[in-house]
Amino acid sequence: MSLDKVDYVTEEAPRQATIFDVARLAGVSHQTVSRVVNDLPNVRSSTRVRVEEAIKKLRYVPSPAARALVTRRSRTIGLIATGGPEYGPSSTVLYFNAAARDARWSVFTANMTDSDPGSIRGAVEAFLRQNVEGIAVISGHEGSVDVVAGMELTIPLVALEATPHTGLATVGADQYNGARNAVRHLIALGHRGIAHLAGPADSVDARERERGWRDELGANDLSARVIGVGDWSPSSGHRFGEACDLTGLTAIFAANDQMSIGLIHALNERGLTVPHDMSIIGFDDIPEAAYVSPPLTTVRQDFETIGRDMLSTLLSRIDGDRSTELPQSLPELIERSSTGPATNVD
Amino acid sequence: MSLDKVDYVTEEAPRQATIFDVARLAGVSHQTVSRVVNDLPNVRSSTRVRVEEAIKKLRYVPSPAARALVTRRSRTIGLIATGGPEYGPSSTVLYFNAAARDARWSVFTANMTDSDPGSIRGAVEAFLRQNVEGIAVISGHEGSVDVVAGMELTIPLVALEATPHTGLATVGADQYNGARNAVRHLIALGHRGIAHLAGPADSVDARERERGWRDELGANDLSARVIGVGDWSPSSGHRFGEACDLTGLTAIFAANDQMSIGLIHALNERGLTVPHDMSIIGFDDIPEAAYVSPPLTTVRQDFETIGRDMLSTLLSRIDGDRSTELPQSLPELIERSSTGPATNVD
DNA sequence: TGAAAAGTTGTTAGCGCTCACAGTTTGCTT
DNA sequence: AAGCAAACTGTGAGCGCTAACAACTTTTCA
Numbered sequence: 001m002s003l004d005k006v007d008y009v010t011e012e013a014p015r016q017a018t019i020f021d022v023a024r025l026a027g028v029s030h031q032t033v034s035r036v037v038n039d040l041p042n043v044r045s046s047t048r049v050r051v052e053e054a055i056k057k058l059r060y061v062p063s064p065a066a067r068a069l070v071t072r073r074s075r076t077i078g079l080i081a082t083g084g085p086e087y088g089p090s091s092t093v094l095y096f097n098a099a100a101r102d103a104r105w106s107v108f109t110a111n112m113t114d115s116d117p118g119s120i121r122g123a124v125e126a127f128l129r130q131n132v133e134g135i136a137v138i139s140g141h142e143g144s145v146d147v148v149a150g151m152e153l154t155i156p157l158v159a160l161e162a163t164p165h166t167g168l169a170t171v172g173a174d175q176y177n178g179a180r181n182a183v184r185h186l187i188a189l190g191h192r193g194i195a196h197l198a199g200p201a202d203s204v205d206a207r208e209r210e211r212g213w214r215d216e217l218g219a220n221d222l223s224a225r226v227i228g229v230g231d232w233s234p235s236s237g238h239r240f241g242e243a244c245d246l247t248g249l250t251a252i253f254a255a256n257d258q259m260s261i262g263l264i265h266a267l268n269e270r271g272l273t274v275p276h277d278m279s280i281i282g283f284d285d286i287p288e289a290a291y292v293s294p295p296l297t298t299v300r301q302d303f304e305t306i307g308r309d310m311l312s313t314l315l316s317r318i319d320g321d322r323s324t325e326l327p328q329s330l331p332e333l334i335e336r337s338s339t340g341p342a343t344n345v346d
Numbered sequence: 347m348s349l350d351k352v353d354y355v356t357e358e359a360p361r362q363a364t365i366f367d368v369a370r371l372a373g374v375s376h377q378t379v380s381r382v383v384n385d386l387p388n389v390r391s392s393t394r395v396r397v398e399e400a401i402k403k404l405r406y407v408p409s410p411a412a413r414a415l416v417t418r419r420s421r422t423i424g425l426i427a428t429g430g431p432e433y434g435p436s437s438t439v440l441y442f443n444a445a446a447r448d449a450r451w452s453v454f455t456a457n458m459t460d461s462d463p464g465s466i467r468g469a470v471e472a473f474l475r476q477n478v479e480g481i482a483v484i485s486g487h488e489g490s491v492d493v494v495a496g497m498e499l500t501i502p503l504v505a506l507e508a509t510p511h512t513g514l515a516t517v518g519a520d521q522y523n524g525a526r527n528a529v530r531h532l533i534a535l536g537h538r539g540i541a542h543l544a545g546p547a548d549s550v551d552a553r554e555r556e557r558g559w560r561d562e563l564g565a566n567d568l569s570a571r572v573i574g575v576g577d578w579s580p581s582s583g584h585r586f587g588e589a590c591d592l593t594g595l596t597a598i599f600a601a602n603d604q605m606s607i608g609l610i611h612a613l614n615e616r617g618l619t620v621p622h623d624m625s626i627i628g629f630d631d632i633p634e635a636a637y638v639s640p641p642l643t644t645v646r647q648d649f650e651t652i653g654r655d656m657l658s659t660l661l662s663r664i665d666g667d668r669s670t671e672l673p674q675s676l677p678e679l680i681e682r683s684s685t686g687p688a689t690n691v692d
Numbered sequence: 693t694g695a696a697a698a699g700t701t702g703t704t705a706g707c708g709c710t711c712a713c714a715g716t717t718t719g720c721t722t
Numbered sequence: 723a724a725g726c727a728a729a730c731t732g733t734g735a736g737c738g739c740t741a742a743c744a745a746c747t748t749t750t751c752a
Contacts, residue, residue, distance in 0.1 A: 016738095018737090018738055018739085028702090029701065029703080030702095030738090030739085031702065031703080031740085031741095032701060032702080034739070034740065035700095035701090037739095041699090042698090042700055043699095043701085044700065044701090047700085061475050062475075062739075063415070063738050063739070064475055064477075065412075065414040065415040065420075065477060065737085065738080066411075066415050066707090066737070066739040067738080067739055067740075068411035068739095069409070069412050069415055069707045069737090069740095070739055070740045070741080071707090071739085071740065072707080074411070079455075081440075084437075084440070085437035085440050087433075090436040090437075090439075091430075093436075093457075094427075094430070094431050094436065094459075095457075097455050097456065097457035098457045098458055101456055101457065101458060106476060107454065107455060108452050108453065108454060108455075109443050109453060109455040110447055111439075111441075111447065112444055113444055119447075123447065125407075126450075126452065129407050129408075129409075129410055130410055130452060131411060233633055234633050234634050234636065234637040235636070235637070238637055258633065258634060261634050261637045264637075264639075265638070265641075268639060287580050287581070288604060288607050288638075290580070290581070291580040291581070291583070291607045291608045291611040292607065292634075292638050293610075293611065293614060293638070295611075303431070364707090364709085366708080374732085376708090377710085377711095377731075377732060377733080378730090378731060378732080380709070380710065380711095381730095387729095388728095388730055388731085389730075390729085390730065390731090393730085393731085408709075409708050411707085411708080411709090412707070412708035412709040412710085413708080413709055414709095415707090415708080415709070415710095415737045415738065415739085416708085416709055416710045416711080416737045417709085417710065417711095418737085693752100694752095695750100695751100695752095696749105696750085696751095697748100697749080697751095698747100698748080698750085699746105700745100700746080700748085701744100701746070701747090702743100702744080702745070702746085703742100703743085703744070703745090704741100704742090704743090704744095705741090705743105706739100706740095707738105707739085707740090707741105708737105709736100709737085710735105710736095710737090711735090711736090713733085713734095714732080714733075715731080715732070716729100716730080716731070717729080718728080718729070718730080719726100719728075720725100720726090720728090721724100721725085721726085722723100722724090722726105
């Protein structure tokens with residue numbers, strides 16, 4: 001079925017060279033070729049050179065399938081990503097993949113818009129069948145990580161947006177302190193009524209940001225009020241911005257930039273201006289943040305670093321290094337014009 | 347008091363069952379098991395049942411490595427994605443992957459931020475070594491597709507944002523007519539001086555949008571002026587918005603939403619309001635578009651459909667179907683408030 | 693100088709599967 | 723009841739590679 005009618009035109013593709021072809025050309029045994037290919041010691045350098053020339057001449061490349069069959073290793077990892085195309089997760093996925101490429105590892109990506117346990121388990125099983133040596137999970141939903149962790153895999157697992165699972169490797173920015181910094185900034189500006197527009201309840205990041213906000217307020221004897229629980233989207237920010245009670249408030253910390261944008265828009269529709277009537281601070285620093293009106297004060301996460309850290313953590317675990325030291329970066333406060341001094345509350 | 351045969355508390359990782367284990371348990375030959383597994387005919391149904399039971403009992407799953415080694419097929423495809431985490435491409439990647447999962451195909455993703463020929467060729471070679479049966483390219487850079495197409499692969503190739511290469515399967519929205527619709531909308535509103543903020547020169551989509559803009563202007567005897575060539579980012583939109591000459595202009599068609607946002611911001615800084623002083627129209631309909639100020643009139647692309655179409659096109663080519671019919675959708679004009687009636691030009 | 697040690701190369705046996713074909717049973721015809 | 727085709731099932735040979743170890747060289751040093 002792979003033979004189609006154009007085949008008589010194309011020259012018969014010369015069969016990929018095998019290790020035996022190289023061996024014959026170099027006048028050595030296939031095992032010596034294998035040694036050269038795998039960079040093992042105890043090969044005379046003159047022999048090595050001859051083999052390398054033969055390899056180049058025949059354009060030999062080892063067959064991963066054959067190798068995987070015998071070694072049960074594949075130099076391949078599986079990546080599970082749930083959710084839609086939000087900026088944060090998709091950037092992380094992208095840089096994770098890019099880092100894997102740099103390290104000459106292959107990655108199977110399983111994207112799914114939903115994150116029900118069955119799909120996730122199915123993805124993991126498919127990965128296992130493919131002999132992946134490690135699995136990464138980039139998911140906004142806490143449950144996803146739990147499902148994979150609950151499968152008691154024998155291969156390493158690393159997750160973004162981690163729950164404090166014991167024994168689970170997690171990588172990510174310090175959401176908690178990032179949020180505290182954001183709120184601290186607002187307090188320094190004189191704000192006292194600082195509400196929160198939360199992210200989805202099943203997101204660890206969302207919960208950590210909320211916890212940071214709440215703790216910082218608590219440390220300053222200020223009371224906390226959540227004006228809504230959104231789903232990260234601008235439209236959810238807008239929805240809560242339209243409906244919420246603003247009395248006593250001079251600032252709102254939104255769980256991400258996209259919701260901030262929706263929120264500001266709704267506030268404008270209610271006749272309020274930002275930051276004069278209400279200061280708004282977001283989280284993530286998406287590329288648009290600096291160019292909306294007003295430019296968004298926010299907390300920047302470095303998704304490239306996170307993605308690359310996830311990969312390196314996973315690879316070191318695959319190498320057997322179970323050290324618990326996990327990279328965690330501190331997000332940086334970016335001050336723009338959506339926050340300003342508190343004006344008197346009416 | 348002997349326990350059930352199934353041993354749940356094995357210390358040693360119990361070696362994965364092979365086709366021979368199943369054969370022994372079912373009292374048949376390994377070949378018969380293979381027939382059952384591959385759903386081949388000529389197996390007595392009673393035998394089939396016995397084998398299936400053995401498979402279930404032993405939790406047998408076929409080894410893709412062994413299978414790939416002998417069949418040279420892998421039920422795996424390779425996806426090359428270049429560029430950064432822009433909304434359009436990353437959405438397409440995501441939905442492509444999701445569709446592949448639904449079809450029970452595995453996909454290797456190679457992300458790279460740059461797109462130099464060497465990296466791309468390297469990625470393709472890695473894919474070939476893994477016996478992928480098809481390759482998809484999602485890249486803003488025209489060159490990327492050319493590189494892959496130039497490798498004269500024997501496996502099918504499908505690309506997003508296509509050049510009119512003969513023999514190359516391409517999927518995507520009709521950028522040209524989408525752009526014409528956008529400009530037509532502006533003309534209907536009374537605009538006569540309609541400039542373009544172009545996307546990067548090496549992007550086919552960018553060129554198609556520009557061509558659509560230019561042709562629609564030409565069809566109405568209006569003159570065309572490009573105020574800048576950006577890189578899709580809000581910051582590039584802002585940069586050109588700051589510097590450009592606006593005389594004689596009442597509207598600008600930007601090549602994407604993100605640049606529109608930067609552009610509008612720059613215009614505001616120059617003391618102009620949108621749409622009163624200048625109508626702006628974007629392209630893509632990113633989630634933020636409806637919530638910036640003013641909400642962006644734009645041309646919506648359905649990235650989910652595009653991603654899924656790419657996958658199905660690729661799979662049908664893998665199946666040997668070389669039909670040239672390629673899915674192409676017409677982007678939809680979304681009218682919001684960044685466009686309005688033309689006011690008198692000064 | 694000679695033997696052990698170290699360095700180098702070759703041989704054999706699979707990894708788990710499919711393919712080609714050989715062998716066996718069953719069903720149907722006459 | 724014989725005979726033959728069709729339906730089933732089994733056997734053996736690889737796919738391309740690495741692991742284990744055997745065999746052969748060269749070096750080292752008493």
